[in-house]
């Protein structure tokens with residue numbers, strides 16, 4: 650990382666250290682650091698098929714076996730990835746802040762890397778890659794991370810085909826995750842590797858900015874929220890987060906911030 654960016658990290662830590670309820674929002678860029686393919690942007694193809702066609706109710710209706718084959722491949726890919734130092738640092742942040750429930754981690758990623766890094770209570774806003782659920786929405790959903798056994802069977806409750814537990818293109822983001830964020834009532838936000846292109850999640854950081862809350866972004870590329878946030882750090886999660894978390898959990902930084910506010 651460049652020296653100029655390091656001073657931005659120090660500034661970001663000073664701003665976020667004031668938060669009593671810090672929301673951390675992570676997106677595809679964060680998991681890409683761990684080797685998980687993002688599918689958005691360049692290419693976005695699997696076996697010459699557009700990802701938007703596969704990850705959709707129409708795609709599933711047209712070719713259930715094809716969609717499941719893709720998802721089983723992705724489960725295998727993610728299972729072979731390990732959390733990177735930035736994701737492990739987020740687990741340390743949660744563990745070392747002085748008050749319990751001071752940090753809420755929410756992600757649009759379907760993978761389980763934050764969970765495996767040791768982060769507790771991750772809110773999976775766009776569903777989970779390792780869940781299998783009922784395609785007829787009877788409410789049945791189960792963890793299917795051992796051998797994909799459930800993915801080969803119909804829903805045990807109503808007999809409809811089972812489907813991946815991801816939120817697909819054209820589907821509404823479940824209220825449950827958004828409600829958890831609203832109930833947490835964040836007073837600051839750290840946005841990590843989130844493209845901020847997909848609503849309603851993309852609207853959360855600007856709304857916090859409107860309420861006068863500090864919002865810091867870590868992303869190697871400019872995003873739609875870059876012009877409005879307090880600090881945009883142009884780097885990757887795995888490089889910045891260990892330094893930022895080190896500062897945020899430092900008694901010196903927190904004591905200094907307390908004296909200034």
Ligand SMILES: [Zn+2]
Nearest residue numbers: 783787804807
């Ligand atoms: Zn069912």
